[in-house]
Amino acid sequence: MVVLAKGELEQIALPAARPPPADVRVIDLSATGASRSAAARALVAACEDHGFFRVTGHGVPPELVRAAEAAASRFFAMPQQDKEAAAGQPLGYASKRIGSAGDLGWIEYLLLCLTPSTFPSAPDAATSVTPSWPLRELLAEYSAAVRRVACDVLELMAEGLGGDVPADALARMVARDDSDSILRVNHYPPRPEQLAGAAPNLTGFGEHTDPQIISVLRSNGAPGLEISLRDGAWASVPHDGDGDSFFVNVGDTLQVLTNGRFRSVKHRVVVNSEKSRVSMVFFGGPPPGERLAPLPALLGDGGRSRYREFTWKEYKGSGCKGRLADDRLCRFEN
Numbered sequence: 001m002v003v004l005a006k007g008e009l010e011q012i013a014l015p016a017a018r019p020p021p022a023d024v025r026v027i028d029l030s031a032t033g034a035s036r037s038a039a040a041r042a043l044v045a046a047c048e049d050h051g052f053f054r055v056t057g058h059g060v061p062p063e064l065v066r067a068a069e070a071a072a073s074r075f076f077a078m079p080q081q082d083k084e085a086a087a088g089q090p091l092g093y094a095s096k097r098i099g100s101a102g103d104l105g106w107i108e109y110l111l112l113c114l115t116p117s118t119f120p121s122a123p124d125a126a127t128s129v130t131p132s133w134p135l136r137e138l139l140a141e142y143s144a145a146v147r148r149v150a151c152d153v154l155e156l157m158a159e160g161l162g163g164d165v166p167a168d169a170l171a172r173m174v175a176r177d178d179s180d181s182i183l184r185v186n187h188y189p190p191r192p193e194q195l196a197g198a199a200p201n202l203t204g205f206g207e208h209t210d211p212q213i214i215s216v217l218r219s220n221g222a223p224g225l226e227i228s229l230r231d232g233a234w235a236s237v238p239h240d241g242d243g244d245s246f247f248v249n250v251g252d253t254l255q256v257l258t259n260g261r262f263r264s265v266k267h268r269v270v271v272n273s274e275k276s277r278v279s280m281v282f283f284g285g286p287p288p289g290e291r292l293a294p295l296p297a298l299l300g301d302g303g304r305s306r307y308r309e310f311t312w313k314e315y316k317g318s319g320c321k322g323r324l325a326d327d328r329l330c331r332f333e334n
């Protein structure tokens with residue numbers, strides 16, 4: 001449940017315009033031979049162009065996805081006090097507040113850290129507060145499957161980038177045991193009927209880019225996700241035809257690793273539906289101590305790096321106090 005205090009509705013109300021649909025490229029991860037090379041090229045083009053695409057042929061069993069989604073929906077349907085029992089900062093349940101700098105949205109969500117050191121193997125070893133164990137186990141299984149998708153995408157990307165980029169240059173950062181990976185499960189309740197006149201569109205999740213390398217998103221098909229195109233116009237993400245694909249975002253770190261060639265896509269969620277939206281987003285980040293800088297093979301003839309080297313820990317720390325819409329990367333530009 002999302003309860004707004006006095007004055008908060010004004011902060012999340014948006015103008016009524018509905019943007020046109022985005023032209024989202026579809027990449028088949030199961031392609032082989034010449035089709036795989038074509039998929040790798042299309043993948044690179046999608047990352048340069050929108051920083052956003054859809055993947056099919058990913059091999060994640062639809063039953064696992066549906067079970068995770070159903071369990072997440074059951075969690076959000078629980079009484080508020082039971083959900084609050086899983087509250088925790090920065091991980092756990094929260095509603096309406098995103099980050100610590102005052103961003104509000106018509107949203108409640110669960111954040112789970114997937115790194116083994118903070119994701120213990122038995123409930124009594126739980127260091128945090130996050131939800132009851134069967135849900136956590138199911139989401140961990142789901143995340144493991146989606147992490148493999150993230151790595152497959154990053155391998156295909158390295159292929160598409162060409163000869164001098166080592167095959168594992170990108171995927172290895174997300175595949176490592178100590179990679180800083182997070183699962184975020186978002187629930188956007190339907191817009192209340194009584195707000196239809198005063199606030200037909202509400203900010204669900206305000207505009208932002210994802211800081212990690214790659215985000216792999218699955219939703220229950222309720223509308224609301226929008227991406228910002230190169231010219232700054234918003235476009236809505238159409239439903240994924242078969243209902244079984246994942247959407248993928250380029251994150252800030254991948255923009256850095258490719259020296260700005262790939263685009264960390266600005267996106268947001270707008271709520272104006274009678275249907276509630278549930279999305280599960282896997283964020284594949286590097287290990288905390290990983291030194292991040294453009295891959296040498298991508299520096300081009302001039303050899304000039306657009307970014308100074310930094311660690312993931314440093315980047316994460318620098319962003320966590322800011323507003324959602326802040327440009328976090330500009331502080332690391334050369």
Ligand SMILES: O=C(O)CCC(=O)C(=O)O
Nearest residue numbers: 184186205225269279281
């Ligand atoms: O719910 C969505 O579709 C997108 C959420 C999102 O952008 C995020 O969790 O970072």
Ligand SMILES: [Fe+2]
Nearest residue numbers: 208209210267
């Ligand atoms: Fe996001």
